[in-house]
Amino acid sequence: MKTPPPQPPLGPGIPSTSGADFLTTKLDVAVQWAQSNSLWPMPFGTACCAIEFMSVVSSHYDLARFGAEVVRFSPRQADLLIVAGTVVDKLAPVLKKVYDQMSEPKWVISMGVCASTGGFYRAYHVVQGIDEIVPVDVYVAGCPPTPENLIHGIMELQKMIQSGELARHRASKTFVPIRVGTDPDLSIPAYSDGVMAHMTGKKELPQIGVTAESELGAKAKADAGEGHR
Amino acid sequence: MSATLTRPSLSFAPVLEQKLKGRVTVEERPAHDIATLVTDAATLKEAALFLRDDPAAAYDLFLDLASVDRSKLPGHATGKDARFQANYILYSTRRNEHLRLRVNLPAKDPAVPSLTGVWPAANWFEREAWDLMGIRFDGHPNLQRLLTHNGFVGHALRKDYDKGQRWLCTEEDLLQTELAAKTDDPADMFETMTLNFGPSHPTTHGTLRVVMRVDGEKIVAAESECGYLHRCFEKMSETHTWVQVIPYTDRLNYCSPMINGNGYALAVEKMLGIDVPPRAKAARTVLNEFSRIMDHLVCIGANLVDLGALTNFWYAFQPREEIYGLLEACCGARLTSSYARIGGLAKDVPDNFVEWSRSLLPTIRDRIADIDGLITKNKIAWNRLRGTGVVTKEQAIAWGFTGPSLRASGVPYDVRKDKPYEMYGDVDFDVPIATEGDNFARYIVRMEEMRQSMRIIEQILARFPKGPVNSDDYRVILPPKEMVYNEMEGLIYHFKLVFEGVKVPAGEIYSFTEGANGELGYSLVSDGSGFPYRVKVRPPCFPLFAAFEKIIKGGMVSDAVATLGLLNIIAGELDR
Numbered sequence: 001m002k003t004p005p006p007q008p009p010l011g012p013g014i015p016s017t018s019g020a021d022f023l024t025t026k027l028d029v030a031v032q033w034a035q036s037n038s039l040w041p042m043p044f045g046t047a048c049c050a051i052e053f054m055s056v057v058s059s060h061y062d063l064a065r066f067g068a069e070v071v072r073f074s075p076r077q078a079d080l081l082i083v084a085g086t087v088v089d090k091l092a093p094v095l096k097k098v099y100d101q102m103s104e105p106k107w108v109i110s111m112g113v114c115a116s117t118g119g120f121y122r123a124y125h126v127v128q129g130i131d132e133i134v135p136v137d138v139y140v141a142g143c144p145p146t147p148e149n150l151i152h153g154i155m156e157l158q159k160m161i162q163s164g165e166l167a168r169h170r171a172s173k174t175f176v177p178i179r180v181g182t183d184p185d186l187s188i189p190a191y192s193d194g195v196m197a198h199m200t201g202k203k204e205l206p207q208i209g210v211t212a213e214s215e216l217g218a219k220a221k222a223d224a225g226e227g228h229r
Numbered sequence: 230m231s232a233t234l235t236r237p238s239l240s241f242a243p244v245l246e247q248k249l250k251g252r253v254t255v256e257e258r259p260a261h262d263i264a265t266l267v268t269d270a271a272t273l274k275e276a277a278l279f280l281r282d283d284p285a286a287a288y289d290l291f292l293d294l295a296s297v298d299r300s301k302l303p304g305h306a307t308g309k310d311a312r313f314q315a316n317y318i319l320y321s322t323r324r325n326e327h328l329r330l331r332v333n334l335p336a337k338d339p340a341v342p343s344l345t346g347v348w349p350a351a352n353w354f355e356r357e358a359w360d361l362m363g364i365r366f367d368g369h370p371n372l373q374r375l376l377t378h379n380g381f382v383g384h385a386l387r388k389d390y391d392k393g394q395r396w397l398c399t400e401e402d403l404l405q406t407e408l409a410a411k412t413d414d415p416a417d418m419f420e421t422m423t424l425n426f427g428p429s430h431p432t433t434h435g436t437l438r439v440v441m442r443v444d445g446e447k448i449v450a451a452e453s454e455c456g457y458l459h460r461c462f463e464k465m466s467e468t469h470t471w472v473q474v475i476p477y478t479d480r481l482n483y484c485s486p487m488i489n490g491n492g493y494a495l496a497v498e499k500m501l502g503i504d505v506p507p508r509a510k511a512a513r514t515v516l517n518e519f520s521r522i523m524d525h526l527v528c529i530g531a532n533l534v535d536l537g538a539l540t541n542f543w544y545a546f547q548p549r550e551e552i553y554g555l556l557e558a559c560c561g562a563r564l565t566s567s568y569a570r571i572g573g574l575a576k577d578v579p580d581n582f583v584e585w586s587r588s589l590l591p592t593i594r595d596r597i598a599d600i601d602g603l604i605t606k607n608k609i610a611w612n613r614l615r616g617t618g619v620v621t622k623e624q625a626i627a628w629g630f631t632g633p634s635l636r637a638s639g640v641p642y643d644v645r646k647d648k649p650y651e652m653y654g655d656v657d658f659d660v661p662i663a664t665e666g667d668n669f670a671r672y673i674v675r676m677e678e679m680r681q682s683m684r685i686i687e688q689i690l691a692r693f694p695k696g697p698v699n700s701d702d703y704r705v706i707l708p709p710k711e712m713v714y715n716e717m718e719g720l721i722y723h724f725k726l727v728f729e730g731v732k733v734p735a736g737e738i739y740s741f742t743e744g745a746n747g748e749l750g751y752s753l754v755s756d757g758s759g760f761p762y763r764v765k766v767r768p769p770c771f772p773l774f775a776a777f778e779k780i781i782k783g784g785m786v787s788d789a790v791a792t793l794g795l796l797n798i799i800a801g802e803l804d805r
């Protein structure tokens with residue numbers, strides 16, 4: 001009997017079965033392949049980046065080409081959280097809640113420098129990177145990122161999902177948010193002398209930022225009885 | 230008073246001075262700034278009532294409250310001079326005049342009577358001043374924090390507040406608003422429920438929040454809240470040089486960044502007393518109008534998505550992409566252009582700017598016609614937009630509206646027409662108004678404004694000037710390289726500008742331009758150093774969103790969605 005010519009593989013990790021109407025693969029690989037090509041994004045758009053996100057889903061850049069056009073505004077229906085824009089302290093509990101409401105498996109793209117690091121808002125009301133609150137899989141640079149850049153970020157995420165890299169990473173490490181759910185008396189300096197507040201969330205933390213201004217904060221707090229809240 | 234003679238707009242001042250026995254005085258201001266009256270906290274309310282009601286004054290529109298902490302100004306004597314200033318910016322729609330009403334306040338317990346009873350628009354501005362500057366407003370109905378969260382301690386814009394001092398915000402802090410709405414009126418508690426709307430909700434476009442009490446689908450009471458994008462623009466500006474502030478201004482109203490940068494540059498140029506060449510003025514005007522079109526397209530496109538008309542979104546975004554191409558050629562960025570500079574533009578426009586700009590107009594016109602054909606006579610759009618979100622002329626003025634929302638209620642105030650700047654005085658265009666004040670009026674006014682913007686663009690392109698785009702004042706613009714290499718003076722200018730930045734003479738200004746959503750004002754204070762001492766923006770969205778809870782009361786939840794979209798609240802400039 002003559003053997004048919006060899007066919008190219010159907011996908012990463014999925015070999016061709018040379019014309020037969022079945023294929024053999026591992027379940028993990030098949031699921032990852034399916035997941036990566038059908039991402040349902042939930043845009044957590046807050047600022048300028050959200051406008052660029054709109055451009056990405058519009059006809060010109062057409063995110064549908066990457067299987068990620070089903071934009072959901074309910075976290076319960078989405079598996080990809082795209083945080084587009086600055087997240088401020090007041091919004092931080094909201095972001096945490098939205099993330100917690102998504103069911104596994106879930107991924108997070110931090111779009112733009114504000115979401116990634118606080119950007120050039122190194123200030124009293126801005127979260128210095130959403131990885132203070134939620135674990136991030138892909139950071140996309142730019143202020144705001146060009147649509148090409150965001151598409152690149154999504155393609156990178158697809159690759160990471162397909163290779164199983166993210167699943168292994170999740171299994172090996174537990175993420176601890178530093179701010180939400182910790183002691184409400186805690187005040188965290190955004191930075192002092194270039195040292196960022198670090199990821200522990202313990203009572204000793206404010207010591208990092210002891211400056212003249214911190215004393216001022218303590219004084220203001222002592223006055224809080226006069227109706228500061 | 231000699232100053233009253235130099236300012237014809239202050240013809241009423243002698244009467245006021247006499248009536249209040251000299252407790253109101255006219256402050257001499259340079260010609261580039263607006264007229265200013267000074268009073269004290271005890272007289273403020275009386276003076277305010279006079280200014281609103283006297284027919285020779287008639288300041289009916291409350292525009293802004295700019296507070297200043299003067300403690301770090303050179304020459305300030307601690308304990309002797311007044312530390313705080315509250316500057317009320319007022320406008321008379323009938324006389325087309327601006328006025329600043331200034332109150333000086335001591336360092337210890339600065340307090341003034343609340344003006345919410347005189348101008349309802351003052352409500353949120355006073356809350357903001359309390360939140361960020363710690364000025365107390367006696368008699369204010371709800372003097373709570375507005376922009377920062379409830380866990381915040383201290384007042385961030387005071388000069389002794391560390392710009393990086395953050396405070397933890399917990400979920401309980403956010404729930405306080407909801408609780409407040411619940412106890413609003415015990416009589417309404419029967420068979421009504423609290424509905425939290427936002428901040429993460431598709432129609433709030435990111436970061437707006439409204440807590441409603443609903444009876445079925447009818448809104449009985451509502452409380453709106455902002456601050457979910459308060460990213461400290463004003464504090465950040467104080468830590469950067471005058472030119473470095475321009476990228477921050479781009480991110481105020483990120484749907485039309487050119488307009489913000491232009492308004493800021495214009496304000497600083499006025500303080501410096503310099504003029505920009507005609508080519509820069511023309512380029513700024515053209516790009517302003519393109520930005521206005523982009524802003525209105527986002528507003529209409531995104532709002533129609535909220536109403537279920539998705540196709541229009543694609544129609545609206547296609548011309549935006551093409552305008553982005555032009556902006557990218559000018560400055561290298563699509564959205565955050567940072568193109569305006571103090572004294573001109575970052576660089577000259579591309580060689581084919583005129584042809585390129587002209588070639589965009591047919592596409593824009595076609596897409597607007599497409600949206601027009603789908604929506605303007607559409608039965609569903611009529612049902613959703615007509616008669617919903619109605620704001621009468623009197624309400625719009627009392628609530629401090631400006632821009633398309635004010636014009637949709639029948640007040641023809643447009644800074645471009647009434648106080649022309651750049652090239653707006655030299656072109657022929659109409660200011661569209663509507664009288665219904667409902668959502669449909671706001672839609673139709675924006676549609677017509679885009680056509681008028683194209684008219685302005687066409688006229689300027691027809692006589693686009695040649696020549697330099699930057700002022701030859703080397704205090705603000707780097708001298709050409711030949712001069713730097715060959716002349717001592719050129720080298721000095723270059724050195725000083727690179728190392729010290731633009732130095733704006735000590736002083737103060739309120740400068741205003743027409744943003745896409747209304748009057749965009751900058752209250753700037755300079756102490757003569759290379760950094761702004763105080764930058765206060767008058768964001769057009771702020772009074773619009775403050776009034777939102779009043780507009781939607783008594784209506785349906787679905788109408789609130791339509792109203793929110795067509796007021797076009799942009800969180801970046803709302804919260805700054």
